[in-house]
Amino acid sequence: MAVTRSDRSGLRALRPESFGADPGGERMARIRRSPHFKDGVFQNPGGPARIRPSGSTRDLARTYFDKESRSRRAPKGAIPVHPTTLADISRPPATGLRLTWMGHSGVLAEIDGHRVLFDPVWGERCSPFPFAGPRRLHPVPLPLAALGPVDVVVISHDHYDHLDLPTIKALAGTDTLFAVPLGVGAHLERWGVSAGRLRELDWHETTKVGGLTLTATPARHFCGRGLRNTQHTLWASWVVEGEEHRVYHSGDTGYFDGFKDIGAGHGPFDATMIQVGAYSDFWPDIHMTPEEGVRAHLDLQGGDAAGVLLPIHWNTFNLAPHAWAEPGEWMRDAGEEAGQAVAFPRPGEPFEPAGELPVEPWWRAVSGPVARSWNRPRSAEGVAGTSKGDLDLAGER
Numbered sequence: 001m002a003v004t005r006s007d008r009s010g011l012r013a014l015r016p017e018s019f020g021a022d023p024g025g026e027r028m029a030r031i032r033r034s035p036h037f038k039d040g041v042f043q044n045p046g047g048p049a050r051i052r053p054s055g056s057t058r059d060l061a062r063t064y065f066d067k068e069s070r071s072r073r074a075p076k077g078a079i080p081v082h083p084t085t086l087a088d089i090s091r092p093p094a095t096g097l098r099l100t101w102m103g104h105s106g107v108l109a110e111i112d113g114h115r116v117l118f119d120p121v122w123g124e125r126c127s128p129f130p131f132a133g134p135r136r137l138h139p140v141p142l143p144l145a146a147l148g149p150v151d152v153v154v155i156s157h158d159h160y161d162h163l164d165l166p167t168i169k170a171l172a173g174t175d176t177l178f179a180v181p182l183g184v185g186a187h188l189e190r191w192g193v194s195a196g197r198l199r200e201l202d203w204h205e206t207t208k209v210g211g212l213t214l215t216a217t218p219a220r221h222f223c224g225r226g227l228r229n230t231q232h233t234l235w236a237s238w239v240v241e242g243e244e245h246r247v248y249h250s251g252d253t254g255y256f257d258g259f260k261d262i263g264a265g266h267g268p269f270d271a272t273m274i275q276v277g278a279y280s281d282f283w284p285d286i287h288m289t290p291e292e293g294v295r296a297h298l299d300l301q302g303g304d305a306a307g308v309l310l311p312i313h314w315n316t317f318n319l320a321p322h323a324w325a326e327p328g329e330w331m332r333d334a335g336e337e338a339g340q341a342v343a344f345p346r347p348g349e350p351f352e353p354a355g356e357l358p359v360e361p362w363w364r365a366v367s368g369p370v371a372r373s374w375n376r377p378r379s380a381e382g383v384a385g386t387s388k389g390d391l392d393l394a395g396e397r
Contacts, residue, residue, distance in 0.1 A: 018128040018165045019226040020158065020187030023233065027200075031183055031232060034202050041231035044220050046256040049285035051222040072323040077366035079138035079315065082349035086146055095354040097245040097270055102141055103347040104316035105162055107249065107273050108150075112242030114212050117150045118249045118273065119162045122170070126161035126317055128225065133160070134317040137324075141348025144170050152199075152209045155180045156251025157235035158187055158223050161317055165191060179207060179214050183233030187225070203236060215239040217262045219253035221286050239266040248272040248300055252313065254285045255292040259299035268301045270308070271343075271353040277314025277327040287313075287320075290331040294338050305340040308353040315347065315363070325367035332361060 023031055031037055089100060093110050100108040104126075105119040122144045127133020144167065153176055156162050163184070171178075172192035177199060180188065185200040199207040201216035208214075216236040223233040238249045239262070248262070248269045263269075276293035288296060290311070297309045314327035328344060335342035345351050345358040 015226070016128055017190070018160075020163075020165075021190040022226075023183045023186045027183065027186060028232070030202075031234075034182060034234075036203055036234070042223070042234050044222075044285075045218045045258045046220060049220055049222070049254060050283065051286060052283075072368050073318045073321070075137060075324050075363070075366040076368050079366060080346050080362050081138050081141050082346045084141040084348035084350070086148060088350050090148065093352050095352045096242075097247070097354065098350050098352045099247075099271060099273070099310060099343075099345075100141075100350040101310060101312065101345050101347060103136075103138060104314075105156065105249075105251070105273075105275065105312045107310070107312065108147065109240065109247055109249075111240060111245050111247060112211060114151045114210050114242065115149065116212070116240055117147070117153045117176075118238070119156055119251070120144070120153060120167050120171070121161060121164040121316075122167040123164040126159075126164070126319075128160065134319055137316055137318065138347060149174070150176045152177045152179055152212070152214065154178075154214065154238050154240070154249065155184055156219070156238065156249065157181060157221060158184050158225050158233050159252065160225065161319065162252065163187065163225075168193065177209055179209070179216075179238070181216055181234035181236040183223075186233070201236070202234065211243055213239075213241045215241075215266060217248075217266070218256075218258045219251050220256045220258075221252045221254070237262070239269075241266070245270045250275045250288075250293075250296065250312075252287060253296075255288050255296055257299075259296045263300035263302055268304070268306055271310060272297050272300055272307060273310045273312045275313035276311045276331055277322075278317075278319040279322065279327075280320045282321075290327055290334045293331065294334040294340055297340060298338060305338055307341070308357065309335065309340055309342045311342065311344070323368065323370050325363040325370050328361065328363045329367075329370045 036042055096112050098110040104121055106121055107118045109116045122140050125133045125135050168191050177197050178188055178193055179199045182200055182202045185198045203216055203218045206213055206215045217239055219235050219237045221235040223235050237251045240247050246269050252275050274293040274297055276288055276290045279287040279289045301307055311331045343351055343357045346362050349358055351358050
């Protein structure tokens, strides 16, 4: 039996609000005109990327449900959260640039008198449903309403741990603008953001917000919120340039040579926010390890150890088989070996990249054993609770 137009409209009406909306009309026409859209889907830089877990389903299930593995993927106690107050973020940064990591990939960047909020997720779960899916491992540092005015909210892509329905609906009631990759605006419009407040960009396109220039730059990832992933919304990294400072937010991405091109065209950066968590051998093309994150930062800086790297996309949600604290611990190794300055703030702890950096390994107080890094021995004293046996069991990666 043929499906009529009214039948399709009825099915769309039954679609959960959290799934968002598929692009249509002129938005879809613009997507089809994109040089990065081919054969009905957006294409990754550097060739096809595996967006489904590799290996057998049995191996993946064994890894996830192994009792010992599960225990390593969560902290052993309460994650320390900086009790951010309006006083922390209301006075202008002395150096003109201040970053406040809110957890996962959410960062408030105060840059040359403007406030940019990247990938804000204030919801309890990164899931289409309020009763299931990965739950926060720590509370938000402050209520969203206490954050104060934001000039622009920047979204990297439409996955649930980056585009959060309750957060966007709360922000829809403000007058902030939204900068999003091509196609993502359809979700926001369904959730109450007017088209006039959207800046929807393809890769290499630029928009102005006050004294800031925002550019959507390539990333190696994928998209999708519903049961059927149409690959009709783009994913992106972002460059934000002010009068005196410039920063880079990676969104979610695997490592690729394009970081060098982004750095050549827009760098060097005062600070980069680089995804280094939720990596796995099951999906090596779409997320980065800490070592790859440092390599990406160096590429963005023209090969030099310069600026400050802020590791993101770890600590807040349990999304991969690796130990909860592994991204932080391994990033310390990788940064030290490269001679690169890396900031390790607690969630909610503001810092200025040109000032004193937070470098204390705060996660060790609540972490189980973390295996040694991939390329040099560590002393057992280097990781709280780590035994010699734990260090010897770590494989080369």
